[in-house]
Structures are given as C-alpha cells and as structure tokens.
Amino acid sequence: MFTFQDVQQKIEREIARIQFVNPPKSLYEPIVYTLSLGGKRIRPALLLMACNLYQDEIESAMQPALGLEVFHNFTLLHDDLMDEADMRRNQPTVHKQWSPNAAILSGDAMLIYAYRLFEGVQDGLLKPVLQLFTTTALEICAGQQFDMEFETRQDVTEAEYIEMIRLKTAVLLACALKMGAMLGKAPEAEQEVLYRLGIHMGLAFQLQDDLLDVYGDTAVFGKQLGGDIVSNKKTFLLINALQRATGREKAVLTDWISRKTFNPEEKIAAVTQVYEQLGLKELTEDKIQVYYKEAMDSLGMLNVPTERLAYLKEVCTRLMYRQS
Amino acid sequence: MFTFQDVQQKIEREIARIQFVNPPKSLYEPIVYTLSLGGKRIRPALLLMACNLYQDEIESAMQPALGLEVFHNFTLLHDDLMDEADMRRNQPTVHKQWSPNAAILSGDAMLIYAYRLFEGVQDGLLKPVLQLFTTTALEICAGQQFDMEFETRQDVTEAEYIEMIRLKTAVLLACALKMGAMLGKAPEAEQEVLYRLGIHMGLAFQLQDDLLDVYGDTAVFGKQLGGDIVSNKKTFLLINALQRATGREKAVLTDWISRKTFNPEEKIAAVTQVYEQLGLKELTEDKIQVYYKEAMDSLGMLNVPTERLAYLKEVCTRLMYRQS
Numbered sequence: 001m002f003t004f005q006d007v008q009q010k011i012e013r014e015i016a017r018i019q020f021v022n023p024p025k026s027l028y029e030p031i032v033y034t035l036s037l038g039g040k041r042i043r044p045a046l047l048l049m050a051c052n053l054y055q056d057e058i059e060s061a062m063q064p065a066l067g068l069e070v071f072h073n074f075t076l077l078h079d080d081l082m083d084e085a086d087m088r089r090n091q092p093t094v095h096k097q098w099s100p101n102a103a104i105l106s107g108d109a110m111l112i113y114a115y116r117l118f119e120g121v122q123d124g125l126l127k128p129v130l131q132l133f134t135t136t137a138l139e140i141c142a143g144q145q146f147d148m149e150f151e152t153r154q155d156v157t158e159a160e161y162i163e164m165i166r167l168k169t170a171v172l173l174a175c176a177l178k179m180g181a182m183l184g185k186a187p188e189a190e191q192e193v194l195y196r197l198g199i200h201m202g203l204a205f206q207l208q209d210d211l212l213d214v215y216g217d218t219a220v221f222g223k224q225l226g227g228d229i230v231s232n233k234k235t236f237l238l239i240n241a242l243q244r245a246t247g248r249e250k251a252v253l254t255d256w257i258s259r260k261t262f263n264p265e266e267k268i269a270a271v272t273q274v275y276e277q278l279g280l281k282e283l284t285e286d287k288i289q290v291y292y293k294e295a296m297d298s299l300g301m302l303n304v305p306t307e308r309l310a311y312l313k314e315v316c317t318r319l320m321y322r323q324s
Numbered sequence: 325m326f327t328f329q330d331v332q333q334k335i336e337r338e339i340a341r342i343q344f345v346n347p348p349k350s351l352y353e354p355i356v357y358t359l360s361l362g363g364k365r366i367r368p369a370l371l372l373m374a375c376n377l378y379q380d381e382i383e384s385a386m387q388p389a390l391g392l393e394v395f396h397n398f399t400l401l402h403d404d405l406m407d408e409a410d411m412r413r414n415q416p417t418v419h420k421q422w423s424p425n426a427a428i429l430s431g432d433a434m435l436i437y438a439y440r441l442f443e444g445v446q447d448g449l450l451k452p453v454l455q456l457f458t459t460t461a462l463e464i465c466a467g468q469q470f471d472m473e474f475e476t477r478q479d480v481t482e483a484e485y486i487e488m489i490r491l492k493t494a495v496l497l498a499c500a501l502k503m504g505a506m507l508g509k510a511p512e513a514e515q516e517v518l519y520r521l522g523i524h525m526g527l528a529f530q531l532q533d534d535l536l537d538v539y540g541d542t543a544v545f546g547k548q549l550g551g552d553i554v555s556n557k558k559t560f561l562l563i564n565a566l567q568r569a570t571g572r573e574k575a576v577l578t579d580w581i582s583r584k585t586f587n588p589e590e591k592i593a594a595v596t597q598v599y600e601q602l603g604l605k606e607l608t609e610d611k612i613q614v615y616y617k618e619a620m621d622s623l624g625m626l627n628v629p630t631e632r633l634a635y636l637k638e639v640c641t642r643l644m645y646r647q648s
Binding site: 022023024026027078081082101104105107108109111112113115116119123124126127130131134137138139141142144145146148149 | 346347348350351402405406425428429431432433435436437439440443447448450451454455458461462463465466468469470472473
C-alpha cells in the first residue's frame with residue numbers, strides 16, 4: 001500500500017519528466033511553468049490511492065492521474081486570467097509573466113494535452129474513463145461560470161453556493177476517486193461510493209478554504225489572510241452573513257462591501273467582527289462536520305479490508321481539516 | 325453516394341439539434357450562437373465523404389464529424405478573441421456580444437464538448453480516432469502561436485509561412501479525411517493517402533484565401549477586399565513581397581507597412597501595385613497549381629473505384645479554387 005507521500009513523490013517525478021518536443025517552445029513554456037509551480041497534487045494522488053484500494057499495481061493509472069493534474073492546472077491558468085489574479089503560489093500568473101494571449105492559447109493546448117494523457121487507458125475502460133472526465137470538465141466550466149456570476153449578485157443563497165462549489169471543486173475530487181476505482185477494476189457500486197465520498201470531501205475542503213481565509217494561521221496558510229473579504233468574494237461566510245445580518249450588522253456589512261477605497265486591515269477587522277456576531281465560524285465548522293461525517297460513512301461502506309482504508313482515511317481527514 | 329450538398333444538409337440538421345440542457349444557460353448560449361453562424365461545414369463534410377468512399381452507411385460517422393466542426397468553431401472563437409476581431413460572418417464575435425471572459429470559458433466548454441462527440445466511436449477505433457484528433461488539435465494551437473508570432477516579424481520566410489498554414493489550416497482538413505477513412509474501415513495506406521490529400525488541399529485552400537483578399541470579387545467573396553493588406557497580415561503575398569522587393573518597391577512597401585494612419589483604399593491600391601510589379605498573383609497561382617496537382621495525384625492513388633471518387637474530386641477542386 002502507498003501513502004499520500006508515496007504517491008505524491010511518484011507524481012512529482014512524473015511531472016518533472018513531462019516534455020514537449022514539438023515547436024514552438026513559446027506555446028509550451030507556460031505549460032511547463034504552470035506545472036512546475038507545485039501544489040499538493042491532490043487529484044492525481046487521490047486517483048492513485050483509490051486505485052490502490054483494489055490493486056497493488058498503480059503504475060498503469062499514472063498517466064490518467066497526470067491527466068487530472070494537467071487539467072486542474074489548466075483551469076487555474078484560465079481562471080486566473082478571467083479573475084485577473086496576478087499571483088499564484090507566490091509566482092506571477094501566466095498572463096502576467098507572458099501575456100493574456102499566451103494564457104489563452106497555452107491553456108487551450110494544456111486542456112488538449114490533458115486528453116492526450118488518457119490515451120493509454122486500456123480498451124474496455126477508455127470510453128467510461130473519458131465520459132467521466134468530460135462530464136466532470138464540463139461541470140467545472142459550469143461552476144466557474146456560476147462563480148463569476150455570483151460576483152455581481154448580493155442575493156446568492158447557501159444552496160446556490162453549495163451547488164457552485166460542488167461543480168467548481170468537489171466533482172474533480174470525486175472524479176479522481178471514481179476513476180482510480182475504475183482503473184483498479186472495482187465494481188460499479190464501489191465506484192459510486194467513492195464518487196460520493198469525493199463530493200463530500202470536496203465540499204468540506206472548499207468550506208475549510210473559506211474559513212482559512214478568515215481564521216487561518218498566516219504562517220501555516222502561506223498566503224495573506226482576509227483576501228476574500230477585501231475582494232468581496234462570495235464565500236460561505238459572506239453569503240450567510242448577507243442572508244442573516246439585520247439592523248446595524250447589515251448596515252455595517254453593506255457599507256464595507258460598497259466602499260471603493262478603504263484600508264484593507266480595517267475592512268477585514270470590521271467584516272470579521274460581523275462574522276463573529278453572527279456565529280459564522282461555528283456555522284461553517286458545523287457544516288464541515290456534516291460533510292466529514294458523510295464522507296466517513298461512505299468510507300465505511302466500501303467493500304475493502306479496513307487496513308487497506310487507513311491511508312485514504314487519513315488523507316481525507318487531513319484535506320477536510322487542512323490548515324494550508 | 326452522397327454529394328457535398330447532401331452531407332452539408334445532414335450536418336446542418338444535426339447541428340440545429342445540438343442542445344445543452346444543463347445550467348447555466350449563460351455558459352452554453354455563446355456556443356449555440358457560434359455554431360449557428362453558419363459556414364460551409366467543410367471539415368465534417370470531408371469526413372463524411374471520405375467515409376462514404378469505403379461504405380454506404382455514414383450515420384455512425386456523424387458524431388465525430390460534428391466533433392471536428394465544434395472544435396473548428398472553438399478555434400475561431402478563441403482566435404477572434406486573441407486577434408481582437410469584432411466580426412465573424414457579419415455578426416459580432418462572442419467577446420463583443422458577451423465578454424472576453426465569456427469567450428474564454430464558453431470556448432473551453434466548447435473544446436471539451438468536442439471531445440464528448442467522439443465518445444460514441446466504436447471500441448477498437450476510439451483510441452486511434454482520439455489520438456489523431458488530439459495530435460491535430462495540438463498542431464493547430466502551434467499554428468496559431470506561429471501566426472501570432474509572425475505579426476511582429478518582418479523576416480518570415482515562405483517555408484515558415486507554409487509550415488504555419490499547414491499547422492493552422494491544413495492538418496484539420498487532413499484529419500477530417502483520414503478520420504472518415506478510419507471510420508469507414510479503410511486500410512491504413514488509404515488513410516495516409518487521404519491525409520496527404522488533405523494537407524495539399526488545405527495549403528491550396530489557404531493560399532487561395534490569401535489571393536481572394538486582394539483579387540477576389542467583392543460580390544462573391546462576401547467580405548471587404550484588402551483587409552489583410554490594411555492590417556499588414558503576413559500572407560503568402562506579403563511575405564514574398566517582403567522577401568523579393570528591392571529598391572523603390574521595397575521602400576514603398578515598408579513605408580505603407582509602417583504608417584500608423586492612412587487612407588485604407590490608398591494603402592490597398594499601393595500595396596496591390598507592388599504585388600503586381602513583383603508578379604505575386606502568378607506566383608501564388610502557380611503554387612496553388614502545384615498543390616492541386618499533388619492532391620489530384622493522391623486522389624488517383626486511392627484504391628477506390630473511379631466513379632466513387634467523383635464527388636470528392638469535385639469538392640477538392642472547388643475548395644482549392646474557391647471564389648468565396
């Protein structure tokens with residue numbers, strides 16, 4: 001059995017080996033750059049670990065695992081362009097380092113290259129693997145579209161928000177786990193349980209991200225706290241604040257949201273205070289707890305010897321309660 | 325046997341039937357809009373006609389044929405954004421009608437949806453069909469990258485230009501013909517001959533496009549003449565003019581190219597005069613003739629009864645000598 005660290009190392013080795021030999025270099029440099037920025041390689045790691053539940057040999061699942069990682073990094077590249085984000089993992093984003101056109105075109109090539117990485121899947125599995133991937137990829141586009149539309153809306157409901165993060169974040173984790181099970185030739189029922197596990201894990205993962213922006217430990221989190229508050233990002237906290245605040249709290253919140261110029265630290269402090277008054281930290285933690293329990297229930301339903309589940313259980317817990 | 329018009333009608337019917345039922349509508353509206361702008365549906369038509377050389381049943385090739393058409397329209401959508409083109413087929417481009425972000429994200433969804441259309445390909449053919457498509461799609465990205473890089477270069481050679489249009493235009497026509505043969509279960513040697521036919525047809529097709537911008541009949545061509553000259557687009561004519569002009573002709577050409585403000589009609593007249601002095605119309609026509617002959621030689625090498633080749637031969641000739 002392989003641990004999260006084991007598969008992470010394998011993935012990192014394989015990513016370092018990806019080479020683009022065809023010209024023009026200028027098309028592929030932004031792709032290599034994006035892939036080299038790091039990250040935890042969560043999606044390919046989950047795929048390999050899910051595969052490993054059902055078989056010891058996981059090398060044959062490596063290329064599709066990389067396909068998910070390349071695809072995920074493609075979405076970051078295009079999302080950063082659409083969101084006009086200047087930095088990603090403490091490095092300039094592709095449209096800043098090169099140009100918006102480079103981000104568009106190299107992103108497109110990256111998406112196409114992700115499909116290349118599924119070509120080696122064995123005959124009987126190729127079609128279902130591609131169907132799962134394409135369905136997931138379209139859902140992620142839908143999630144990004146909803147996310148962008150939420151920016152200009154003040155009436156987003158919690159249910160709409162959960163559906164958005166299901167599409168934008170959770171389905172790719174679910175896809176990774178299910179695809180790993182498919183490649184490990186697990187029965188369909190097992191694949192479905194892992195898919196649901198991925199959805200709940202993904203929802204908790206994103207809510208934890210929303211929490212960390214406000215309550216994280218800067219030293220551990222690795223990025224500035226309060227970025228979501230400064231940019232009025234519609235997080236689980238802000239959406240619930242907008243839905244729940246009344247009277248003076250409502251006035252304070254809408255005032256800060258509408259200000260064009262402000263001292264960021266003041267705004268963060270003021271909005272955080274509203275969150276505290278409304279008990280949003282606890283509300284979010286409770287919601288994460290619900291998803292965590294659902295995920296653990298799914299894990300318990302798998303038809304796999306308990307000792308084989310230990311590493312996956314550990315990584316699920318770590319991702320849902322991550323501090324960075 | 326089906327004529328070009330027959331398959332065009334079939335394709336048009338199928339495109340009109342494409343529906344996107346999942347939300348958000350805003351993600352899919354630009355896709356439906358782009359597909360509804362029309363065009364000659366050359367790529368799916370070539371695929372179906374190539375398939376029809378080897379079997380009478382072509383319905384099973386329709387979905388992959390649509391995949392190529394959706395992909396082609398995706399490239400137009402993203403290229404128009406990168407080239408800042410306001411109009412396409414006399415209608416506003418997606419980034420003008422909606423927004424640059426809509427063009428990026430709906431374009432991404434369109435590329436992913438193109439892959440969806442290959443899912444129904446039968447088991448043994450799915451992998452080679454996808455490999456051909458993905459290789460072609462990456463080549464087209466490379467072609468667009470070269471094209472953009474040529475914009476700021478004055479020393480592009482004819483050979484570089486031919487390689488660029490091979491990648492940007494010809495490989496997709498070649499892919500269409502080869503994929504049609506694959507789906508029609510033609511032997512590999514036949515597939516390769518059709519691929520080469522597509523390359524030569526595509527090169528002639530693009531050179532004819534370059535010619536039409538200068539020497540087309542406005543009433544037939546459907547768009548304003550001289551657009552390439554006004555924008556200094558590196559066409560086969562301009563590249564050869566830059567390589568061949570000397571003395572006064574060179575001075576006139578570089579002067580017009582460097583002017584920031586000018587009367588478009590004056591510029592078109594002046595540059596066209598240089599083209600005439602350098603005999604570039606004849607040079608281009610001769611080159612088209614060379615590719616036409618290569619294409620006809622390929623047609624003659626196919627192991628298909630002559631009477632089955634008539635419709636494909638007609639459409640090849642028409643595309644290489646098209647007036648619009």
